[in-house]
Amino acid sequence: MKKDVIIIGGGPTGSSLAIFLAREGLDVLILEKAKFPREHVGESMLPYCYHLFEDLGVLEKMKQQFSRKPGVTFSNPDGSQASHWCFDKVMDGPASLSFHARRAEFDHMMLDHARSEGVDVREEMHVVDADLESTDGGVQIKALYHDQEVLFSARFVVDASGQDCFLTRKIGNQERFENLNIRLALSAHWNGAALTPSLANGNITVVHCGGEKLGWIWLIPLNDDRLSIGLAINMDYAQAQRKLLMTEHGAREWQKALYLQEIHDAPLVHQILQDATMCWNVVSNGDFSYYAREKFGRNHAILGDAAAFLDPIFSSGIYLGLHSAKTIAPGIVQRLRQDDDSLMRSGYESLNRGYEVVEELIAAFYDPTAIHFPELSGSEDQAFQEMKGAYTVYHMLLAGDFFNQSDKYLSAIRALKDPAMIEKYKHLRGHADPKDELRVCDIHPDLV
Ligand SMILES: Cc1cc2nc3c(=O)[nH]c(=O)nc-3n(C[C@H](O)[C@H](O)[C@H](O)COP(=O)(O)OP(=O)(O)OC[C@H]3O[C@@H](n4cnc5c(N)ncnc54)[C@H](O)[C@@H]3O)c2cc1C
16 A cells, blocks of 8 residues: 655654654654664763653653763863763753663664554565656655565655665765764773763763874763763774774774773773773764755655764764654645645755754864863853853753754854964963862752
C-alpha cells in the first residue's frame, strides 16, 4: 500500500518528524536499518530540547529515565582555568534543567513513542535505493530485510539517515563548511570515575586542547555511574599520531591507543580516571562538517545529520534535529495537501540561519586568536557588569537559542575575535575575584 511519507532512519530526527506528521493524519512509515536498542554517540542535550520533548509527549519519560544537566563547564587541560555556565542564569523555570542520555535508551524510547502515536516502524530495513522519478510523481524505495529485497512506495520521502546521508550521497549534493576543519572523534564509557564537583552536579565538561591538536575532550555524567568521555581532534594531528602508533599497536588497536594517550595527556581527565575502568569499546566517528546544497524537492526532503552536520562541541545535534523536524513538518503537510512548498522553503531558510550561528560559534571556539570559553569567566565582579549583555548572549547560545536573533548573536560571536574586545576583557580579568569562578551549577529539587 502506498504511504503518504516514508522516513529513512529512526534516530531522533526521524522519529520526531514521524510523530509530528502522524498527528496531522498522514500515513507515515519509518524504515530503520538497525535493530533497536543500538548504541550511538551524542549524549548531552540542550535546554532548548525541553519544550520539544513536552510537545512530543516524552517529557515525563525523559525525567524518569535520564540524568539532568544544569550547565556546561569549559576547562583547560589541567583544570587550573575553568568557567561554569549555568542555564538558570538566563532561563526561568524547569526548561533550564536539561538532560544527558545514553543514546541506546533515548533513541529506543523515541522510536517506541512514534509507534504509540500510530507510526508504522520497520526495523532491520536497510534502504538501498530510492527512485524519485516515479511516473505518478511519488517515490519508490528499495530496502533489504536480512538480504531479502522489499519494495515500498510513498508520495514523499524524507532522508533522516544521519551521517549515512543516504539521499544526499545519491543526489551528489554534499558540500563542506569551509570555515571548519575535518576532525576525528573517539569515545568510550567509564565506571568508577572520581567526578569533579561540576560533573557530580551534572554539568558536561569540555576540555579545550589547543595547539596542533585543535580539539577538545567531553566528559558527560550519565546514569548508573557511567561517565562518557570522548575526544575530537584535528584530522592532520590524528593521522600523524596514527603513523607513530601503528608500529606498536597495529591497525586494529591504534585508535584505542590514541584515545587513551590523548585523554590521559589532559591532567584533569587523568586525575578523574585514576580508579576508573573502561566499560565500552572505543568508537570512532570522523569527517564532521558538511551540508546538503539542496535540502528539498518536489517529493523529498533531507533533515537532521543527513542534511548538515556541524562539529558537536556545543552539543547541538539532537536539538537541531528535533527543531528541524518541528519546523519542516508543516511544510511537508502543505506540500502534500495543497501542492504548495512555500512553508517548506521558509522553514529551510530559517534553519539555515540558525546553522550559520552554530557554525560561527564553532569557528570561534577553534580560532587561536579568540577569547576561549575556559577564559570567559562568568564572574559576578562589578567590573564585569558592563559585559553582562555579552555573557547573556553566550549563555543563551550554549542553551540552544540559535534561531531567534541570528544577527545579534552573530555579532556577539564575532566580538570574541575582536582585538579591542580582547584587550578590554583582559583588563577586566585582571580585576576579577577568583572566588567568583568557583560556583558550580546546582540542580534545584523543585525543577526536577
Ligand atoms: C562525536 C560526536 C559527538 C556528538 N555529541 C553530541 C552531543 O553531545 N549532543 C548532541 O545533541 N549531539 C551530539 N552529536 C550529534 C548527534 O549524535 C546527532 O546530531 C544526532 O544523532 C542526529 O540525529 P539523526 O536522527 O539526524 O541521525 P541519527 O541519530 O544518526 O539516526 C539516523 C538513523 O538512520 C539509520 N539509517 C542510516 N542509513 C539508513 C538506511 N540506508 N536505511 C535505513 N536506516 C538508515 C541509522 O541506523 C540511524 O538509526 C554528536 C555527534 C558526534 C559525531
